[in-house]
Amino acid sequence: MSAPLPKRIIKETERLQNEPVPGISAEPHEENARYFDVWVDGPDGSCYEGGKFNLELFLPDDYPMCPPRIRFLTRIYHPNIDRLGRICLDVLKNNWSPALQIRTILLSIQALLGAPNPEDPLNEAVAKQWKENQPEAIKTAREWTQLYAQKK
Amino acid sequence: MDSDIEDFNSVASSDGFVEDGGSSFGGDDSDVQIDDDFGDDAAFETQEKDLKAKKKHFEVDFSVYSPQDIQDQQDKQVDEVAGLLEQPKESTAILLRYFRWNKERLIEQYMDNQEEVLSKAGLGQDMTTSPPRIEIKDDFMCDICCEDGPGLETFAMKCEHRFCTDCYRQYLAQKIKEEGEAARIKCPGDGCNSIVDSKSLDLMVTPDLTDRYHELLMRTYVDDKESLKWCPAPNCVYAVECGVKKRDLNRIVPTVTCDAKHGFCFGCTLADHQPCPCSLVKKWLKKCEDDSETANWISANTKECPKCGSTIEKNGGCNHMTCRKCRNEFCWMCMGLWSEHGTSWYNCNRYEEKSGTEARDSQAKSRQSLERYLHYYNRYANHEQSAKLDKDIFHKTEKKMTLLQSSSNMSWIEVQFLESASKALQQCRQTLKWTYAFAYYLARNNQTEIFEDNQKDLEMAVENLSEMFEKQPDQLAGLKVQMMDKTAYCNQRHIILLDDTAKNLKEENWQFNTTLS
Numbered sequence: 013m014s015a016p017l018p019k020r021i022i023k024e025t026e027r028l029q030n031e032p033v034p035g036i037s038a039e040p041h042e043e044n045a046r047y048f049d050v051w052v053d054g055p056d057g058s059c060y061e062g063g064k065f066n067l068e069l070f071l072p073d074d075y076p077m078c079p080p081r082i083r084f085l086t087r088i089y090h091p092n093i094d095r096l097g098r099i100c101l102d103v104l105k106n107n108w109s110p111a112l113q114i115r116t117i118l119l120s121i122q123a124l125l126g127a128p129n130p131e132d133p134l135n136e137a138v139a140k141q142w143k144e145n146q147p148e149a150i151k152t153a154r155e156w157t158q159l160y161a162q163k164k
Numbered sequence: 165m166d167s168d169i170e171d172f173n174s175v176a177s178s179d180g181f182v183e184d185g186g187s188s189f190g191g192d193d194s195d196v197q198i199d200d201d202f203g204d205d206a207a208f209e210t211q212e213k214d215l216k217a218k219k220k221h222f223e224v225d226f227s228v229y230s231p232q233d234i235q236d237q238q239d240k241q242v243d244e245v246a247g248l249l250e251q252p253k254e255s256t257a258i259l260l261r262y263f264r265w266n267k268e269r270l271i272e273q274y275m276d277n278q279e280e281v282l283s284k285a286g287l288g289q290d291m292t293t294s295p296p297r298i299e300i301k302d303d304f305m306c307d308i309c310c311e312d313g314p315g316l317e318t319f320a321m322k323c324e325h326r327f328c329t330d331c332y333r334q335y336l337a338q339k340i341k342e343e344g345e346a347a348r349i350k351c352p353g354d355g356c357n358s359i360v361d362s363k364s365l366d367l368m369v370t371p372d373l374t375d376r377y378h379e380l381l382m383r384t385y386v387d388d389k390e391s392l393k394w395c396p397a398p399n400c401v402y403a404v405e406c407g408v409k410k411r412d413l414n415r416i417v418p419t420v421t422c423d424a425k426h427g428f429c430f431g432c433t434l435a436d437h438q439p440c441p442c443s444l445v446k447k448w449l450k451k452c453e454d455d456s457e458t459a460n461w462i463s464a465n466t467k468e469c470p471k472c473g474s475t476i477e478k479n480g481g482c483n484h485m486t487c488r489k490c491r492n493e494f495c496w497m498c499m500g501l502w503s504e505h506g507t508s509w510y511n512c513n514r515y516e517e518k519s520g521t522e523a524r525d526s527q528a529k530s531r532q533s534l535e536r537y538l539h540y541y542n543r544y545a546n547h548e549q550s551a552k553l554d555k556d557i558f559h560k561t562e563k564k565m566t567l568l569q570s571s572s573n574m575s576w577i578e579v580q581f582l583e584s585a586s587k588a589l590q591q592c593r594q595t596l597k598w599t600y601a602f603a604y605y606l607a608r609n610n611q612t613e614i615f616e617d618n619q620k621d622l623e624m625a626v627e628n629l630s631e632m633f634e635k636q637p638d639q640l641a642g643l644k645v646q647m648m649d650k651t652a653y654c655n656q657r658h659i660i661l662l663d664d665t666a667k668n669l670k671e672e673n674w675q676f677n678t679t680l681s
Contacts (some may be wrong), residue, residue, distance in 0.1 A: 019311060100482040
């Protein structure tokens with residue numbers, strides 16, 4: 013029913029599987045090669061360390077002219093990620109370039125976990141806590157990581 | 165950082181323009197031969213001219229430009245500056261757009277620090293040497309589509325971010341067609357700030373896109389200049405230049421007319437709303453639409469950019485907003501400047517609570533004044549409705565005039581009084597309508613009585629004329645002189661009312677029961 017997969021997506025998928033990025037995995041679904049099941053490890057030294065975060069990634073028809081759609085499925089306590097798992101990241105919006113790839117985007121997301129930016133909040137409650145009482149916020153983020161971000 | 169702008173003004177205002185051109189029975193461009201032996205009509209025409217000759221308080225100076233005029237203006241400026249900076253025209257155009265056509269500032273900063281200006285505007289150094297061209301490179305793989313076959317055509321600007329021409333074209337098409345970008349399309353390379361110049365663009369895209377691109381460039385030129393505005397009438401191609409500034413709008417209602425005879429307000433691009441100043445019009449319309457679903461949706465889902473007033477829908481993302489039109493960066497919650505706001509963003513919480521109570525207070529107040537409001541609203545709506553009915557009659561006028569010509573042996577030129585009457589009715593009702601919105605916000609003082617008298621006189625004159633206008637064609641012939649008198653009287657009362665209100669507005673003699681924002 014769907015059009016043949018563009019070469020770009022085939023190559024990207026191959027490379028993701030043959031030369032995986034450490035701490036990141038992205039598997040296309042069998043029935044839909046544009047839909048990926050993504051796992052990202054919390055970066056070492058961050059409050060998400062030790063967590064394995066599940067995301068869903070979808071490549072829309074006009075990919076790579078348009079950015080992929082990505083959302084956290086695992087609950088996460090982070091000022092730039094809201095309760096529905098949506099992510100506030102410039103490269104997923106205004107600063108998307110068709111030369112970017114799934115792998116670079118996932119790396120950016122991993123970097124965002126390592127460097128939360130409460131100045132540009134998406135989840136205001138979390139960002140407020142982050143600014144007013146950072147140690148408490150980091151503690152909560154750790155607890156949530158233990159609670160929700162463990163691969164069975 | 166995401167914002168979507170819908171210019172609701174320009175969409176919503178397509179209705180209600182007083183169009184007095186284009187009619188088949190005697191617009192300015194009609195090629196009907198006029199015989200010499202109708203002395204009274206000639207006299208009537210000169211009378212109309214006399215009225216226009218002297219500048220009234222409610223008139224403003226403006227000029228109308230066709231798309232070609234605007235293109236010429238741009239070309240002229242580009243030529244001038246290109247010579248000065250010794251840059252090719254394409255680069256100069258990018259520089260000028262970057263500086264929003266402020267030549268002086270561009271030249272000053274360019275002379276100060278050429279390299280910085282060039283890179284900030286998205287131009288690498290050395291645009292002067294080779295023209296853009298499509299090349300075939302060995303061992304090339306396009307980073308966008310991953311094609312790597314031999315003989316693949318590729319393109320890159322000076323920044324050397326090279327992609328295959330198919331992808332480049334698709335990217336440009338996406339930007340131009342879907343996103344409506346033109347002046348600020350960046351190189352598709354990740355993180356590259358180079359702006360795609362018009363020469364590269366002409367080389368890369370199909371002619372239909374080139375047309376759209378140049379149209380968009382023209383739009384940005386007009387949008388970038390405070391003294392230029394597009395005629396808001398649907399499909400109208402003209403732009404109007406007017407020196408009235410935003411800060412003058414509380415003292416003047418700048419009504420202008422494009423060459424296609426669309427009258428509109430230069431301040432807010434709504435249909436002519438004299439004598440009511442723009443800010444009151446805005447308030448009034450908001451108030452009137454309080455119940456409509458659209459108004460509810462707009463107020464629930466959109467805010468206005470605090471700098472340029474564009475209506476913005478936040479469709480996702482964080483509170484850091486960047487207005488797509490004026491590039492103003494602000495906080496969605498408190499609407500304050502983002503730069504001033506950096507570390508204390510959470511003050512916004514408090515702000516929202518406060519504005520919440522304010523909203524509730526104002527609701528209670530509006531209920532108290534509901535009765536007063538309805539008095540004015542009913543009269544406002546009545547004139548709007550009557551103007552529509554008059555317009556229907558206007559469309560039937562031609563038929564009436566033909567009938568009149570056959571039933572009473574009058575010639576074509578002799579029945580022109582009907583068209584004049586119809587025109588007068590439209591214009592007067594448009595003004596009367598807005599006098600009620602104006603009156604609603606007016607606080608009583610000595611001036612208001614004169615205003616109300618003027619309003620009453622015009623209203624009576626208009627109603628009289630309107631009544632005559634509805635008569636059967638066989639009766640109309642006998643009413644000719646009376647109707648011509650009444651038309652002239654309406655026009656005269658119209659001018660008196662407009663002149664009085666405009667003069668007092670200019671001299672700040674009106675007191676309003678609300679603040680003019």
